[in-house]
Amino acid sequence: MEHIIIVGAGLVGSLLSVYLARAGFKVSVYERNSDPRQINLQSGRSINITLSERGFQALDAVGAGELVRELCIPVYGRIMHTQDDNLIYQPYGNNKEAIYSIGREDLNKALLSFAEKHENIEFSFNQKCIDIDLPTATLKSQNLKTGEITQVQADRIFAADGAYSPIRYKMQRLKRFNYSQEYLDQGYKEIMIPARDDSSWVLDKNAIHIWPRDNFMLIGFPNLDKSFTLSLHLPYEGDISHDSTASPDAFRNLFETYFPDIWSLVEPNLTDYFKKPVEAMITIKCFPWSYQDKVLLIGDSCHAIVPSYGQGANAGFENCQLLTKCIEQHTADWQTIFKEYETLRKPDMDALADLCLEHFTVLRKMVGDSKFLERTKIERKLQEMNSEFASLYYNISFTCMSYSEALRTERTHQDMISQIAENNMKWEIFVQPDRTSPSNMVSTRSS
Numbered sequence: 001m002e003h004i005i006i007v008g009a010g011l012v013g014s015l016l017s018v019y020l021a022r023a024g025f026k027v028s029v030y031e032r033n034s035d036p037r038q039i040n041l042q043s044g045r046s047i048n049i050t051l052s053e054r055g056f057q058a059l060d061a062v063g064a065g066e067l068v069r070e071l072c073i074p075v076y077g078r079i080m081h082t083q084d085d086n087l088i089y090q091p092y093g094n095n096k097e098a099i100y101s102i103g104r105e106d107l108n109k110a111l112l113s114f115a116e117k118h119e120n121i122e123f124s125f126n127q128k129c130i131d132i133d134l135p136t137a138t139l140k141s142q143n144l145k146t147g148e149i150t151q152v153q154a155d156r157i158f159a160a161d162g163a164y165s166p167i168r169y170k171m172q173r174l175k176r177f178n179y180s181q182e183y184l185d186q187g188y189k190e191i192m193i194p195a196r197d198d199s200s201w202v203l204d205k206n207a208i209h210i211w212p213r214d215n216f217m218l219i220g221f222p223n224l225d226k227s228f229t230l231s232l233h234l235p236y237e238g239d240i241s242h243d244s245t246a247s248p249d250a251f252r253n254l255f256e257t258y259f260p261d262i263w264s265l266v267e268p269n270l271t272d273y274f275k276k277p278v279e280a281m282i283t284i285k286c287f288p289w290s291y292q293d294k295v296l297l298i299g300d301s302c303h304a305i306v307p308s309y310g311q312g313a314n315a316g317f318e319n320c321q322l323l324t325k326c327i328e329q330h331t332a333d334w335q336t337i338f339k340e341y342e343t344l345r346k347p348d349m350d351a352l353a354d355l356c357l358e359h360f361t362v363l364r365k366m367v368g369d370s371k372f373l374e375r376t377k378i379e380r381k382l383q384e385m386n387s388e389f390a391s392l393y394y395n396i397s398f399t400c401m402s403y404s405e406a407l408r409t410e411r412t413h414q415d416m417i418s419q420i421a422e423n424n425m426k427w428e429i430f431v432q433p434d435r436t437s438p439s440n441m442v443s444t445r446s447s
């Protein structure tokens with residue numbers, strides 16, 4: 001039986017182990033952290049993930065979907081909290097489509113337990129990859145409890161070791177390896193708001209809550225235990241920034257001025273807030289993702305994106321499925337498997353990375369902007385009139401359309417929406433019989 005090592009037992013590494021075990025390989029997973037099921041959250045961080053259609057499709061394909069669904073809260077839209085205390089609800093779809101909110105830690109634990117049921121998967125925790133010999137697929141790792149260093153050679157190594165991947169770092173030193181990274185000029189800090197004393201929800205549970213304030217924003221995600229995780233996104237420095245709100249008084253002033261409706265819930269829950277670091281958001285692109293037929297980067301290690309569409313894990317899960325299809329098609333020809341996989345997927349992940357950067361600005365600036373809301377209304381109307389006219393958000397979150405295709409479709413739709421919005425058409429929309437392209441499906445005329 002061929003032996004595969006996966007470095008990283010995060011979200012993608014855990015699911016990938018299942019896919020590879022089911023394909024008949026012996027899988028050893030090396031993870032530098034302790035087993036999250038045996039300890040309390042080490043870092044005090046509690047990132048929420050939203051899972052969508054493509055993520056679930058990849059989970060369902062190996063039978064893990066149901067157990068994950070049980071840990072999720074369905075979210076049907078966003079509620080925007082305006083500064084003058086109004087609430088604006090935007091459903092994600094016209095037919096009660098939902099994305100699903102889950103704690104990243106809970107998801108990771110569930111996937112580890114699911115993976116462990118496969119007898120050809122073995123997890124080694126507290127084992128940090130400290131080096132790799134690419135041509136021989138040899139992993140050098142250190143046990144972080146005992147200090148012992150070991151070397152293991154496998155047939156292949158998959159690097160699911162996240163955005164700061166040491167294996168990618170090694171590949172970056174190879175000739176003709178392209179690499180770019182870009183930090184967002186904003187960072188975020190999280191605040192946990194527990195359920196009320198009578199154990200009711202503090203905010204509407206089936207929505208993501210957003211307080212868009214042009215150059216900064218607050219977002220709230222529901223958790224299964226009826227708590228909410230708030231994520232405060234601010235520039236690092238400047239007038240309104242993490243720097244300028246680092247003291248309790250300045251922080252209170254920020255909330256009383258810009259987020260007054262939530263201050264009474266935030267104030268009692270700031271115990272650790274001022275000690276926590278500001279978390280960064282990074283976009284990473286690189287190519288190739290493979291080294292010969294020996295090593296493959298997968299997940300955030302080769303395509304980290306900013307979380308505005310909530311797609312990093314969804315895309316990573318989808319990638320496990322695509323890779324497995326390539327393995328099935330080309331059996332033991334790993335060079336072809338790796339080449340086909342990375343060539344198919346790279347344009348999609350680049351498209352997604354760019355879309356996420358754009359959408360981050362949309363969430364922060366335009367969700368509360370009247371022009372944006374008007375465009376969204378037009379889009380929704382078009383969608384109501386023709387189910388094939390789907391928004392970009394819809395195609396990304398509720399279909400498995402490739403990200404590149406979603407981007408192309410969006411550009412056509414936006415041209416059409418601009419025509420309607422900018423010409424101030426008293427618009428009348430009617431469906432055309434020719435549905436060969438989105439622009440043929442719907443046309444407009446001014447009256």
Ligand SMILES: Cc1cc2nc3c(=O)[nH]c(=O)nc-3n(C[C@H](O)[C@H](O)[C@H](O)COP(=O)(O)OP(=O)(O)OC[C@H]3O[C@@H](n4cnc5c(N)ncnc54)[C@H](O)[C@@H]3O)c2cc1C
Nearest residue numbers: 008010012032050129161162299300307310311312313314
């Ligand atoms: C704030 C935020 C919100 C997000 N929201 C969403 C969302 O709503 N929906 C969504 O789909 N995605 C979301 N994401 C993205 C998602 O978290 C990532 O895309 C996903 O976790 C990537 O999985 P991964 O396994 O590739 O990397 P990771 O989850 O980072 O796992 C990498 C693993 O490798 C291990 N590792 C690293 N170095 C070594 C080493 N030297 N030796 C051994 N092990 C090592 C790490 O300990 C870790 O366990 C969000 C991300 C952030 C930061």
